[in-house]
Amino acid sequence: MNLPKVVADLVETQNSFDSVAYANCFSETAVVFDEGKTHNGRKEIEHWIADSNERYKATIKPVGFEEKENESLLKAETSGNFAGSPFILTYHLVIINDLIQSLKFTG
Template sequence: MDLPKIITDLVIAQNNFDSFAYANCFSETAVVFDEGKTHNGRKEIEQWIADANKRYQATMNPLGFEEKETESVLKTETSGNFPGSPIVLTYHLEITEKLIQSLRITG
């Protein structure tokens, strides 16, 4: 599967549980929506993913990728320490100037 570099970097960072590298895939003003919460800016995103990595130890295996007009959609099989693992998650991304500006994760 041919993924944009920023998406490949995101997956590698997640699978290495590297919250700093993960957060650096986002712009300074990026927004993440996950589990009913909003995380604003790179610092909050780094804290959110560090906490999620501790709790869930989730790894991502890309299943599909589609670029639409205003968003990109990544489907992954996500495995970790959570009920129902593995599950398929959908990452709705807005990418601007080769950085993620917005991410919404749905099940």
């Protein structure tokens, strides 16, 4: 599967639990929507993913990728320390200038 570099980096940094490198996949003004909460900016995203890594130890395995007009969709098998693991999550990504501007998850 041919993923844009920033998406491949996101997968790699998630699977190595590197919250700093993960956050660096995002723009300074990026927004992440997860579990009913909004995380604004690279620093908040770094804190959010560090906490998430601590709690869930989630790893992701891409199973599909599609680029649409305004967003990219990454489908990934997500495994970790949570009920229902593993399951397929869809990552709704808006990528601008090779950085993620927004990320929202759907199941």
